Amino acid sequence: MNIKTNRVAVIGSGSWATALAKILLENVNEINWYLRKPDTIKQFKQVHHNPRYLQNVEFDTGRINFFTDIDEIIDNSEIIVFAIPSAYLPLILKKLNIDISKKYILSGIKGMITEENLLVVEYLNKHFNVPFENMGVIAGPCHAEEVALERLSYLTVASLNEDKAESFAGLIQCDYIKASVSDDIWGTEYASVLKNIIAIASGICHGLRYGDNFHAVLISNAIQEIKRFVDTVHPITRDIKSSAYLGDLLVTGYSQFSRNRTFGTMVGKGYPVRVALLELNMIAEGFYATKSINEINKKYNVDMPISEAVYNILYQKASPKREIALLTEKLN
Numbered sequence: 001m002n003i004k005t006n007r008v009a010v011i012g013s014g015s016w017a018t019a020l021a022k023i024l025l026e027n028v029n030e031i032n033w034y035l036r037k038p039d040t041i042k043q044f045k046q047v048h049h050n051p052r053y054l055q056n057v058e059f060d061t062g063r064i065n066f067f068t069d070i071d072e073i074i075d076n077s078e079i080i081v082f083a084i085p086s087a088y089l090p091l092i093l094k095k096l097n098i099d100i101s102k103k104y105i106l107s108g109i110k111g112m113i114t115e116e117n118l119l120v121v122e123y124l125n126k127h128f129n130v131p132f133e134n135m136g137v138i139a140g141p142c143h144a145e146e147v148a149l150e151r152l153s154y155l156t157v158a159s160l161n162e163d164k165a166e167s168f169a170g171l172i173q174c175d176y177i178k179a180s181v182s183d184d185i186w187g188t189e190y191a192s193v194l195k196n197i198i199a200i201a202s203g204i205c206h207g208l209r210y211g212d213n214f215h216a217v218l219i220s221n222a223i224q225e226i227k228r229f230v231d232t233v234h235p236i237t238r239d240i241k242s243s244a245y246l247g248d249l250l251v252t253g254y255s256q257f258s259r260n261r262t263f264g265t266m267v268g269k270g271y272p273v274r275v276a277l278l279e280l281n282m283i284a285e286g287f288y289a290t291k292s293i294n295e296i297n298k299k300y301n302v303d304m305p306i307s308e309a310v311y312n313i314l315y316q317k318a319s320p321k322r323e324i325a326l327l328t329e330k331l332n
Contacts, residue, residue: 013053025063101128110193121135132160186233188244200260200290260284266279309323
């Protein structure tokens with residue numbers, strides 16, 4: 001794929017969008033960047049960093065073309081990278097008036113379109129006629145906060161089009177990012193969704209004062225649960241032990257930067273779910289994904305005891321202490 005390096009767009013204003021913009025600018029002369037609020041752009045240009053997220057990352061704003069119009073930025077870009085909470089994607093694209101089906105679109109969104117229980121790639125294919133071959137998924141254990149510190153991280157670009165995946169992987173490869181490619185867009189995206197649910201479970205157990213020994217058992221059972229689900233939903237040959245699956249699960253389940261784990265910890269300590277969501281002051285994708293995965297699994301009937309326990313706690317008002325006690329009898 002012949003990439004015009006000043007035609008890459010980042011859609012989003014949060015920490016992951018900021019991290020991806022930083023990574024891209026290691027190899028690309030200019031990027032296009034969609035920020036919804038004009039005031040944010042004004043402040044950004046004044047202080048040379050995102051005024052709300054990863055404020056220690058300084059940008060040469062002369063290399064950034066800022067946009068507040070979704071049509072305009074997509075019209076001026078060949079590659080579109082979405083890095084926003086999944087709940088915001090339909091709201092942003094509702095304003096779209098131009099065809100995006102011929103663009104190469106990458107999802108850095110680790111959540112589902114909950115109104116329809118669709119993965120991001122499925123939603124874009126269904127509503128905007130984007131061929132699956134024109135989409136990719138950015139996966140792997142990569143917290144934005146560590147990207148800001150330029151700590152070595154690994155990313156996987158999953159796409160049915162190997163050439164496009166390789167080209168984009170080249171754009172994000174740098175001293176502190178190693179990038180590989182995969183053809184498993186469904187498996188990597190579902191794994192990215194499921195690991196957030198597991199991270200909530202991990203946080204709940206932490207809040208209930210379960211120790212490291214049990215957390216190891218929880219995570220080892222969780223990767224088996226993820227494998228059962230993705231192998232049922234999209235049965236291809238995949239190595240579930242690779243960083244796009246197991247690595248992402250580990251970092252989200254254990255890291256201090258994991259907002260889903262933080263949310264789960266509050267629930268485990270006794271915060272009501274709604275209060276914990278408000279206190280978090282960020283989007284916990286796993287909260288919404290828990291309901292979607294529960295509904296999807298009614299079709300497949302995969303054995304998913306950890307995800308079911310989280311669903312019961314978050315949506316059925318089950319006692320975290322009792323529900324996790326029941327879960328311990330199902331793990332090995």
